[in-house]
Amino acid sequence: MLKIQNLTSHYGRIQALHGVDLEVNEGELVALVGGNGAGKTTLLRTISGLQDASGGSVSFEGNDITDMVANKRVGLDIAQVPEGRQVFTALSVEDNIRLGAFIQKDKARIATDLEKMYARFPILKEKRNQAAGTLSGGQQQMLAMARALMSRPRLLLLDEPSMGLSPVLVMEIFAIIEELKEQGVTIFLVEQNATAALRVADRGYVMETGKITLTGSGENLLNDETVKAAYLGI
Amino acid sequence: MFAEFLQFLFSGITLGATYALVGLGFSIIYNASHVINFAQGEFVMLGGMGTVFFLGLGLPMPIAILAAIALTTLFGFGLEKLAIAPARGASVVTLIIITIGASIVMRGLAQVFWGKEFHAVPAFSGDEPINIAGATILPQSLWVLGVTVLLVFALRYFFDKTMMGKAIIATSLNRDAALLMGINVKLVLFISFGLSAALGAIAGILVAPITLTNFEAGIMLGLKGFCAAILGGLGNGMGAVAGGMIVGIAEAMGAGYWVSEYKDAVAFILILLVLFFKPSGLFGKTGTERV
Ligand SMILES: Nc1ncnc2c1ncn2[C@@H]1O[C@H](COP(=O)(O)OP(=O)(O)OP(=O)(O)O)[C@@H](O)[C@H]1O
Ligand SMILES: [Mg+2]
Numbered sequence: 001m002l003k004i005q006n007l008t009s010h011y012g013r014i015q016a017l018h019g020v021d022l023e024v025n026e027g028e029l030v031a032l033v034g035g036n037g038a039g040k041t042t043l044l045r046t047i048s049g050l051q052d053a054s055g056g057s058v059s060f061e062g063n064d065i066t067d068m069v070a071n072k073r074v075g076l077d078i079a080q081v082p083e084g085r086q087v088f089t090a091l092s093v094e095d096n097i098r099l100g101a102f103i104q105k106d107k108a109r110i111a112t113d114l115e116k117m118y119a120r121f122p123i124l125k126e127k128r129n130q131a132a133g134t135l136s137g138g139q140q141q142m143l144a145m146a147r148a149l150m151s152r153p154r155l156l157l158l159d160e161p162s163m164g165l166s167p168v169l170v171m172e173i174f175a176i177i178e179e180l181k182e183q184g185v186t187i188f189l190v191e192q193n194a195t196a197a198l199r200v201a202d203r204g205y206v207m208e209t210g211k212i213t214l215t216g217s218g219e220n221l222l223n224d225e226t227v228k229a230a231y232l233g234i
Numbered sequence: 235m236f237a238e239f240l241q242f243l244f245s246g247i248t249l250g251a252t253y254a255l256v257g258l259g260f261s262i263i264y265n266a267s268h269v270i271n272f273a274q275g276e277f278v279m280l281g282g283m284g285t286v287f288f289l290g291l292g293l294p295m296p297i298a299i300l301a302a303i304a305l306t307t308l309f310g311f312g313l314e315k316l317a318i319a320p321a322r323g324a325s326v327v328t329l330i331i332i333t334i335g336a337s338i339v340m341r342g343l344a345q346v347f348w349g350k351e352f353h354a355v356p357a358f359s360g361d362e363p364i365n366i367a368g369a370t371i372l373p374q375s376l377w378v379l380g381v382t383v384l385l386v387f388a389l390r391y392f393f394d395k396t397m398m399g400k401a402i403i404a405t406s407l408n409r410d411a412a413l414l415m416g417i418n419v420k421l422v423l424f425i426s427f428g429l430s431a432a433l434g435a436i437a438g439i440l441v442a443p444i445t446l447t448n449f450e451a452g453i454m455l456g457l458k459g460f461c462a463a464i465l466g467g468l469g470n471g472m473g474a475v476a477g478g479m480i481v482g483i484a485e486a487m488g489a490g491y492w493v494s495e496y497k498d499a500v501a502f503i504l505i506l507l508v509l510f511f512k513p514s515g516l517f518g519k520t521g522t523e524r525v
Contacts, residue, residue: 050410074416086411088404099404102397103416151416 001026001186002047002155007056009039009046016042018210019056024155029177029187031197031218033231034207040190041083043207044157047188048080049073060155074103079153083160083190085144089133093124096132096143100150110150117146120176138169145176156180158189162196174200194231198222206231237368242490243483244366248375248444249458250482251382255437256459257466257474258389259430265406265469266426269329273313273337275456276344277434280306282447283344285439286353295358303435309340310431314424337452344449355442378440385436386475393471402426406469454498458485461501465508467515476517480504 002024009017016039024030034040045051047058049070057066060076079100088096097117101110118125121142127135132143141161148156158177162170170193178200181187191197198204201218206227214227221227256278263271284302293301317332324332358377363370393399405412405422412419438447438455445451462481466473481501489497508516 048414050413070413071416071418074414080414082411082414086408086414088407088411090407091400091403095400098397099400099412099415099417102401147415 001028001061002188003059004043004047005057005059007043007046007058008054009042009051010054011042015054016210017046017053020207020210020212022205022212022215024186024188026154026186027181027184028202029181029189029200031189031191031194031201031204032207033191033194033197033204033221033227035192035231037209038207039210040207041159042210044080044083044159044188044190048078048157050080050082074151077152077154078157079148079151079155080157081141081144081148081159081161083163085137085140087132087135087140087143087147090131092129093132093135093143094128097124097146097150100147104151113150113152117149121146138165141165141169141173145173149180153185155186155188158187160190160192162191162193170196194227195222198227238490240367240369242486244369244371244375245490246483246486247479248371248378248441248482249485250479251378252437252441252455252478253458253462253481254475254478255382255385255433255440256455257462257478258386258471259433259437260460260463261466261469261471261474262402262426262433263430264463266402266423267318267329268326268406269318269333270460270468271313271427271430272330272333272456272460273340274430274434274459275452275454276337276340277306277310277431277452278438278455278459279344279447279449279452280309280340280431281435281438282355282442282451283348283353283438283449284435285355285442286447287348289355295356299439302439303432306435306438307428307432310427310429310434311424313431314427318423318427319420337456341449341452348449350448352446352448353442354446355439357443372444374440374443378444381436381440385433386472389471398425458482458501461505464505465516467517470515470517473515473517477515480516 004020004022007017007020008015020043032040042051046053049068053066057064059065060078065073097114101113104110123139124143124146132140135143161173165173174196177187177189189197189201198218198221204216204218204221205212206214256274259274259277260271263269281302284305285298288298288301313336317336318329321329321332357374359373361372363372393403401417402422404415405417405419409419458481462478463474465477465480481504484504485497485500488500
């Protein structure tokens, strides 16, 4: 479904991605783990189009989308929950969720999906009229998730959805991720919480300084000695 | 005594409404792009001078007004397309300098095409003053106030109730996240410049019968509108409206009770005071109350 070949990306003269090769198949849950500054966020932003690629290619369902503008990629059913949530702080919770369906013209579908989100995240329904900036970190994460799901994505890109959350909320987020997978959503999950991510993942990649250094099934990576030492704190 | 005060107040709120519209123009562009558009005053001038020009061609008043608004809106779109969009990725300071350049170009063009003379636009519905409690108000002032109130409500509706309005706010709050929603932020920028230009033009057309207009008319009106926007907290639409009223009324009172030569100084004294004591503006930038 998603195929990345020899992808490079720069911030000015600093190179953040050094030729990344990676693939995500339809229906898979693929995890990408790696330390601080490895380039995980840069890779996700290049996939969603927020960051320009300086070389290589990103293709989605066989089409090269390397140079497609970010706002068009939503139309391909790619959605991203960005690092740090990035909710629209001054807008209401409900407006945030509705903006997730910005390109959707079918009002009935939007209404149905909105109710679905409220059923899945009851706290958001309770706070629907509050400014998003007043929510706690965990609630903002739920909001960012709901907002992304409003576009009914077939490929969901998640950037550290568990960052800064309490253990209970982390479990809740991972439960939602598994549920989405059950429903057939293809998921590319970036996490520093490598244990949790690799446990739910079909396959995983390990990234270091802008390169993929290791790949395998989630289980194999969990048992890999170098991964254990570097990312699992074992 | 009271009649005199009322007289100053009438002229204050008329000026204030004009500054409010100009201030709103600053706010809209600032929200969408974080650029302070120093060509905003030239949009005001183009509105007034454009109307004079189209009237001179023999067009009836309503058509001349619409044509002037359309012309100015085109300049707004052009400014974004030709000067702001190509500088994508440049710093905000660079973009602001570009708008200063654009304002000089627009003033220069106006001078070349229309000369330096002052022109009057006829009042929309006569010059017969209306008596209210011993003071008088011009029918044109009522036009200024009425249209301003209407536009403020229309804008509030647009930003609070329509998805396009919310998309513009979303873009101003978080450009990357807006892109992820599928919002075409380039288009948002384009629309914002057009909308601000149209607002500026309307302000210029409304006051032209009261204040006269020439190629430089936008400098002072632009600066006062800028003061209104800063007073209200840059980017806060309703704040800009309140700021405009404050500047307008203070100016009229200053001119009436103090010395009229210094009336222009009032706005700048106000702005210095506010920046000194409350740098985020009187109404700051809070919550969802943004136009
Ligand atoms: N806006 C930027 N300007 C310049 N360099 C940047 C920028 N953003 C990231 N970088 C650099 O690019 C490299 C990759 O950063 P990136 O944010 O992609 O890493 P990451 O794996 O997501 O890290 P983390 O786990 O901390 O989120 C780092 O060296 C970082 O310093
Ligand atoms: Mg990151």
